[in-house]
Amino acid sequence: MKRRSLMAWRLMVLSFLAVPTVLQAQSEEQDPAVLTVATWGGAYEDSQRRAYFEPFTEATGIEIETVHYDGGIEVLREQLESGDSEWDVIDMIQSDASAACMEGLLEPIDPDILTPAPDGTPAQEDFMEGAIHRCFITQIVFSTVIAFDDRAFPGVKPDSVEDFFNLEAFPGKRALRKSPVGLLEWALLSLSVPREQLYDLLSTRRGLDLASQRLDDIRDAIIWWTSGDEPVELLTSGEAAMATGYNGRFFHARAMEGAPISVIWDGQLIGFNSWSILRGTDQADLSEDFIAFATRAENMAAQANLISYGPARKSAQRRVGLHTDAGVPMRPYMPTAPSHMGTAVVRDHHWYSQTVDLREQWFREWLDR
């Protein structure tokens, strides 16, 4: 009882404190303030617009502008070098955020800005383990999965990572992201390496060579994509028979647009997206206000009811229900649904953040071979 009332009191104080800062921010600058968020476009960005950006503007009067971002940290370095970056908040993959943090590309984030769960549970306990970091706040669980064009396989349907590499039984083009992300894991998974040992084996020269050899098997069938909305287009247009991509995009295409796309959950690669703030922005406080707003349980749940990415806090997970427009139950489409977790690979973001250059080099060498 005592703890709860204390929490309520703190909340009240917080809300009183928050309002003046926001007002101040507005009154100091003559033009209406604009916050620039770098994010991933497509159905994913639409869901963010409805769940976060529009409600934020409504509550504070601050406009949100988005710029397109396709991952990686090279582009952050470029932004900083250009000297007149407009970027404030970036929606980053956790391993990228971690690497960027170590390079000093990000502003620190005060964990006290995070609101407690509606039932008073402190944010530290409500968020997933490791979600609250000095430089980033992890917000969603997403998954990179293999999907296929149902029309391409009228008979037996592919259902495993191995099938992705089997051009004989399942002919057709394979669309892959042009980046050393996921390729390595799938190559070894298709050789029945257990997921527990993936990153240990990939840490050896032999493991990388083995992945190269495996990818050679499908080299001529590969179509590369870079932006997250391309895989859906490649599948629906019939250009590719199978494609890797983000589970939420595939869900959206299937459930909202009726595209003939099926997802193979085997070997899904689970990753995390995090909010972070580009170093040197003059709107750091405002950026924190936005992150505090976007990570409130009800807002996170609102996004999850638009696109099938799992919220990174428990109180939000419990609020996931039917799709806001289509009325489809969302839980079975979440990457974290129990039936999909049996063979899921949780991306080792520590390994990823430490092997950026090595993976890039491996990928270039393989492409040039």
Next chain:
Amino acid sequence: MDKGGVPQIVYQIGMVTVVAIAVGAAASLAAIGFVDAVHYLNERLLISPYARIQADDRPGLVAAATLLVPTVGGLVVGLVVHFLVREKRGLAPPDAILAAQTSSPAPGLRSSLASTLAALVSLGSGASVGQYGPLVYLGAMFGNLAGRLRLNLRHQRSIAIACGVAAAISTAFNAPIAGLVFAHEVILRHYSLRAFAPVTVAAATGYVIANVIFDRPPLFLVNFGSVEHSYEFVFFALEGVLCAGLAWGFMLLLRFSDKAARYYIAPVWARPAAAGLIVGLVALWIPEVLGIGQETLRFATIEGAFGIGELALIIVAKLALTALCVGFGFVGGVFSPALLIGILFGAFYGLVLPYIAPVPHSGLVVYAICGMMALASSVIGAPLTTILIVFELTRSYDLTIAAMVAVVFANLISYRVIGRSLFDLQLRARGFDLSLGRDKAILETYRIRAYLSDNVTTADEGETIGDVRQRLIDDHRSEAMILNGGGKLLGVVRLQGIVNSQASIPVLEKAIPAYTTFNEDTSVWQSMEMLRGFLGEAVPLVDRNGRLMGVVPEEAVIRAYLEIVHDLREEENEAA
């Protein structure tokens, strides 16, 4: 058999269960802690590939760590063993076997902990040794501690040691049945219900702690369909035979490395550092030789991961370096290196086979697993355990049956050529020979001196036949021991030989020229052997200076034998 009725039986069963759970839990937790600590050190010291790749942009640092970590680790191991372990060597499964089999004092707690520390440093710094030996000893240490408690349980020490060992193996391999069988096959060497029940409880405790409480990942996961052609069983058997040959080569290398260490490096504490430096130098060229090699183990089951030449190179390097590390005094076992060398050899065999016998076969995995288990079982002398490990780790019936064939053929050969196991060889070097079963080994540990009798007729060297004859008649004996003034035994004279002799002849002239004597160190087993063809009534027992200490009547030797063997049979046939 239990005296004291129902309360005593309830006490026995209850107390044995408590001991089994306590020892099992302690051994299991210690095993988990040990494995995690090795893992942690490997990460910190840039031994594991996972850590090395993250320092990929600093090749100088990785090279320096590769050279320095095993060398400095070796120095630490050398010093710890030299100054903290009373036995001046790493303690290992043979010590556990000895403690379980005999009542001789086991190594002390300080030595045990120091040896475990040395094993931790050895494994942590990437020496080519195994972790299961130290884990087995760690389990035995807890068993030995429990064995010291005054709980009034029969065979308390040996059962408690078996419990500790079973739990350690059960935890380390995630294989409770293998742990249970290992404790019987290697440590206890018999199967009695009295030991079986608590050891099972301990193995299950280890399993529960590893799986339910800590959720440890399975050690080894492979996918395997089935053996597709019946003729492949011939290939498995042949592979087993080849593995026995490899095990023999490994034993020779071990012996050679042991001699080389003595010959080239005088200070014992400096030997592991020298071996560490060589490991580091080789690892600059072949990184696979560092540490336990979990990644290499997995690659061996993947087609295309190795070329044939590459495999041969790694097998030879790993074999030589393991012998080097063990011989030069790194503390650690030989089981995990044997698993690794075996699986690489199996993969090699699987790759070469199509060239020798161009018929279809079921792929690399089954040959790799067969090689792994055949070599390992030859080295540790535990065919049943290794067969069960395959079954529990892979849950594949087909793989188990294939491995079973390879394992028994390997053991058939290696038993003849090498002996039952490396452990038994090491024990034999220390005078405890299990090669003819535990009866002989245990009879060897008992001294016949314990059955000494002072009911003896003695004669002085200056006495005559007449004096001695009369004394024998008075004592109702037929033998007299002739001593000099200092009590030294000069000969034996028998009544039958002097019945008709002249009374005035000096007794020494009629002494039997060849007679049997025991000394202080004569074991019960030796005394039985020496009594072959013996016709007298008692055997004189002399001290180191040849002075008579007393006699051992023939009846006492037989009594000693019967008592000890009876105890063994009772231990082996007891119910809970």
